[in-house]
Amino acid sequence: MRTTTGWRAQGPGTTLRRTSLPRRDLRRDDLAVRVDHCGVCHTDLHAIRAHGDGLLVPGHEFTGVVTETGPDVTGFRPGDRVAVGNIVDSCGECAPCAAGQENFCREFPTLTYGGTDRHDGTPTLGGYSREYVVRDRFAYRLPAGLDPAATAPLMCAGITVWEPLRALGAGPGTRVAVCGLGGLGHLAVKFAVALGAETTVVSRSADRAAEAARLGAHDFVVSADDGELAAARDRFDVVLDTVPVPHDLGPYLKLVAMDGTLSQLGHLGPVTVETLDLLIGRKKLSSAGSGGRRETAGMLGFCATHGLTADVEVLPSARVGEALDRLDRNDVRYRFVLDLSDLD
Numbered sequence: 001m002r003t004t005t006g007w008r009a010q011g012p013g014t015t016l017r018r019t020s021l022p023r024r025d026l027r028r029d030d031l032a033v034r035v036d037h038c039g040v041c042h043t044d045l046h047a048i049r050a051h052g053d054g055l056l057v058p059g060h061e062f063t064g065v066v067t068e069t070g071p072d073v074t075g076f077r078p079g080d081r082v083a084v085g086n087i088v089d090s091c092g093e094c095a096p097c098a099a100g101q102e103n104f105c106r107e108f109p110t111l112t113y114g115g116t117d118r119h120d121g122t123p124t125l126g127g128y129s130r131e132y133v134v135r136d137r138f139a140y141r142l143p144a145g146l147d148p149a150a151t152a153p154l155m156c157a158g159i160t161v162w163e164p165l166r167a168l169g170a171g172p173g174t175r176v177a178v179c180g181l182g183g184l185g186h187l188a189v190k191f192a193v194a195l196g197a198e199t200t201v202v203s204r205s206a207d208r209a210a211e212a213a214r215l216g217a218h219d220f221v222v223s224a225d226d227g228e229l230a231a232a233r234d235r236f237d238v239v240l241d242t243v244p245v246p247h248d249l250g251p252y253l254k255l256v257a258m259d260g261t262l263s264q265l266g267h268l269g270p271v272t273v274e275t276l277d278l279l280i281g282r283k284k285l286s287s288a289g290s291g292g293r294r295e296t297a298g299m300l301g302f303c304a305t306h307g308l309t310a311d312v313e314v315l316p317s318a319r320v321g322e323a324l325d326r327l328d329r330n331d332v333r334y335r336f337v338l339d340l341s342d343l344d
Ligand SMILES: NC(=O)c1ccc[n+]([C@@H]2O[C@H](COP(=O)([O-])OP(=O)(O)OC[C@H]3O[C@@H](n4cnc5c(N)ncnc54)[C@H](OP(=O)(O)O)[C@@H]3O)[C@@H](O)[C@H]2O)c1
Pocket: 040, 041, 042, 043, 044, 046, 156, 157, 160, 179, 180, 181, 182, 183, 184, 185, 202, 203, 204, 205, 208, 242, 243, 244, 245, 265, 266, 267, 268, 288, 289, 290, 327, 330, 334
């Protein structure tokens, strides 16, 4: 067993405690990664709030440098820059894994934190820490030319919106709406625009209209304005809903065009749907999360080609509590990223 330093949750509050953490000794196909930058996802906030007694170290979108490799690793060497997302292992044998959709593994993929290692049964501890040990298949080469801090959020927020955009055919001739202009939302806008889709932001207030335009959005709808919502009825082939709280899907389903899809990404849990909202227009309700290895690598390649990364505010990791509080208040443009070098 090796040790590293990181930030653990203590109860449901946003004050995390600096602590020494165990990391496994490298298996034959493992990499040790020095974590340099880790994004602060709204899921981290949900996890901290729901946290009970166990050891919880959040963080599931990070970039860093390989420091050591197991004997069977051929794809990486010490010194390589890598990115890791919210999945760190899967069975590798089921139909979804064979199809490159490790995120849908029948045995459920191993999550970067809050999961259970499939070999030794230990709880996984996340990237709010200086070192992570990861199976080589779930580390991705960080493309040259992309800023490591601004690339970290691509690994959860990015891939979570990239997969549904791709699966639902977003591109020239399609109309995409993105509900909630936060970490996921701002990347969804950048991706949809870069893919060639006509892209609209649906946000709670008009405050973010100029920001949405700066990100490339072609149109803006204020969700709190019933008149604007009504005018946008049946307008979008793809609606990505990133709202982080339980809410009525009716108003968002009404935005979907005939045969179009609402993909609910933000709130994961039971929902109530009025079937008439689906019937009228043969609309589809879907969801998505994370991504398979192939699409993750594809997203990073696309981002390298288009020079596309997240808009980030980088803070020393000791200020993680402040980042979580401001994220909770919707006071971030558009992703906090922790610089873990202060843990040395
Ligand atoms: N499916 C997955 O695998 C997956 C992966 C990552 C994250 N998530 C989830 O996705 C959600 C969004 O994550 P994020 O990191 O993008 O969060 P975020 O940065 O806080 O963005 C969420 C956005 O939703 C809107 N919003 C916030 N509170 C709201 C409320 N009470 N009612 C309506 N709209 C509200 C805000 O946009 P406006 O101000 O523009 O309205 C906000 O910027 C979280 O619930 C997170 O857990 C899911």
